[in-house]
Amino acid sequence: GNATSDEVLKEAGIEQARGLVVALGSDADSVYITLSARGLRPDLFIEARASSSMAGAKLKKAGANRIIAPYSLGARRMAELALRPAVVDFIDTVIRSRGRDLQMENITVSHDSALAGLTVEETRHRTKAAILTISRKGGKLLVNPSREETIEAGDRLITLGTKKQLAALEEICERCKTNE
Known part of the structure; x- marks a missing residue:
């Protein structure tokens, strides 16, 4: 179903969930789902993917606890691998x-x-x-x-x-x- 729907989130078990990962291609949909999930479960840990720092800021305002920016994360990981591969x-x-x-x-x-x-x-x-x-x-x-x-x-x-x-x-x- 469409995760932007509160009913779909409920059917997926959001009321019992330990956390929610929002990893869509659309930042707008991610913000909407984050807002919906936060409304249903104020205590839920929400991790969301953002394509840019601007989208990340909006997801934070919508209630995401952690923002993942794949391009930034990938660049940092490559640098760490180059500098400290054994670690x-x-x-x-x-x-x-x-x-x-x-x-x-x-x-x-x-x-x-x-x-x-x-x-x-x-x-x-x-x-x-x-x-x-x-x-x-x-x-x-x-x-x-x-x-x-x-x-x-x-x-x-x-x-x-x-x-x-x-x-x-x-x-x-x-x-x-x-x-x-």
Whole structure:
């Protein structure tokens, strides 16, 4: 069906969705769908494709959380590959390793999670999973946080570990949201 219709978005399960990716060839349709989705689900994470910075600005105003500009993204990736090929290869391997042993996960710590209040060291000791970054409310980003750093409710963690290690982390976390 036509995704610009609220009914089609509902039939597609927008009310239960963890997120929405709007990747159409038409920026106008993308803005319209973003507006519709935001109206139906104010809390939904929306990622939208934009063909230009102007279209990206309009999608932001319409309610998109993240804008993807394929040409800019492609140019940045080519530059990174030219400058740091081994780093890019490692990250690609880890990100695409679903089914393999080593994985990265994005976890949002809920207010009632047992993870809130633990230090990075306590978490590492219990799970063996590495916490690579902590994103705090207000935009503060802690890269390679110190072992004494305390995890807070609302933090977004980027973690690295084996399936077993990440499962142990999720078990402690309980009600945390994972964003695959």
